[in-house]
Amino acid sequence: MRKKKINSTTVSINDVARLAGVSITTVSRVINKSPSVKRKNRSRVLDAVKQLKFEPSVLAQRLATGKSNVVALLIPRYEGIFYSFYALELIRGIGTLCEALKLDLLLHLTEVNATLSLQGIGGIVFADIIGNKSQLQEALAKGIPSIVINNRVQDLEVSSISVDNVGGAESAVDYLCSLGHKNIAHITGDLVTQASLQRLEGYKKSLKKNKIELNQEYIVKTDYSRGQARQAAEKLIQMSSPATAVFVASDSMALEVMAVARELGKDIPKDLSIVGFDDNPSGLYGPVALTTVRQPLVRMAQEGVKELNSIMHVDKKAPIKKIVLPTELVIRESCRPLGS
Numbered sequence: 001m002r003k004k005k006i007n008s009t010t011v012s013i014n015d016v017a018r019l020a021g022v023s024i025t026t027v028s029r030v031i032n033k034s035p036s037v038k039r040k041n042r043s044r045v046l047d048a049v050k051q052l053k054f055e056p057s058v059l060a061q062r063l064a065t066g067k068s069n070v071v072a073l074l075i076p077r078y079e080g081i082f083y084s085f086y087a088l089e090l091i092r093g094i095g096t097l098c099e100a101l102k103l104d105l106l107l108h109l110t111e112v113n114a115t116l117s118l119q120g121i122g123g124i125v126f127a128d129i130i131g132n133k134s135q136l137q138e139a140l141a142k143g144i145p146s147i148v149i150n151n152r153v154q155d156l157e158v159s160s161i162s163v164d165n166v167g168g169a170e171s172a173v174d175y176l177c178s179l180g181h182k183n184i185a186h187i188t189g190d191l192v193t194q195a196s197l198q199r200l201e202g203y204k205k206s207l208k209k210n211k212i213e214l215n216q217e218y219i220v221k222t223d224y225s226r227g228q229a230r231q232a233a234e235k236l237i238q239m240s241s242p243a244t245a246v247f248v249a250s251d252s253m254a255l256e257v258m259a260v261a262r263e264l265g266k267d268i269p270k271d272l273s274i275v276g277f278d279d280n281p282s283g284l285y286g287p288v289a290l291t292t293v294r295q296p297l298v299r300m301a302q303e304g305v306k307e308l309n310s311i312m313h314v315d316k317k318a319p320i321k322k323i324v325l326p327t328e329l330v331i332r333e334s335c336r337p338l339g340s
């Protein structure tokens with residue numbers, strides 16, 4: 001008589017309970033790692049699971065525990081997001097830790113006024129808050145564990161993990177000042193973001209500290225795109241009194257500024273010193289290695305998942321934390337002392 005081949009997709013929890021000689025409840029407790037099961041029964045269930053090649057339904061496990069392990073990552077949608085070093089580093093850091101913690105990751109690129117579908121979501125990582133504050137408020141009102149990264153939210157009871165953008169920008173401009181530069185320009189990012197506003201604040205703070213008068217013409221606002229960075233660079237270089245140094249709000253824009261300067265016959269760093277922000281690896285491979293401010297994107301992402309995981313697995317209300325991670329100035333080849 002030919003033995004029927006076991007198909008793991010047709011094996012049910014009832015089959016496991018029958019083979020192990022225990023109740024369905026006991027099997028469920030073993031699958032969900034409950035400590036209340038006797039060692040003998042646990043062993044019998046695990047043997048039956050192995051023999052039957054039983055694969056527990058993830059959905060059934062969630063229903064049994066009353067908790068969902070689905071973590072949604074909400075990133076405000078913008079053009080070129082999948083070419084963005086910032087976004088890719090966040091996704092890499094969050095994805096790696098979600099896998100380690102057995103969390104399922106759902107990536108959601110959100111529009112400002114979009115209504116969120118929160119059914120089945122165990123927790124949410126908000127990657128910045130850019131016009132979508134109402135989405136965060138909705139999640140908090142419904143009691144869904146949430147955390148914000150890359151934005152220090154001050155007016156809501158939610159934990160956040162952000163970067164010291166003010167200090168990072170200040171250290172970049174301090175360095176240019178230490179090289180003797182006084183005509184220091186700043187190409188901003190999109191000022192609807194907290195990070196860009198804080199980097200502009202750090203730029204101004206350093207100038208004031210170093211007793212350098214602020215020249216509004218040296219501040220050129222962009223939307224973080226390389227196209228607008230190109231326009232900003234052309235404007236600064238062709239001024240009647242051009243800047244001798246420039247602090248740029250992102251590395252991708254700084255690399256575009258470097259390209260434009262070279263196209264216009266300028267030597268980097270002899271004619272123009274440049275500092276970026278991010279520590280994008282692409283900054284290492286140009287004609288001149290880019291001096292930059294390193295921000296801990298992966299660490300910020302992973303700390304956010306750790307904190308969210310803790311919130312998701314406590315029965316009482318978790319304390320609110322506002323964590324700010326330090327930056328680091330990385331000195332390479334794109335700056336030199338004025339006049340040297």
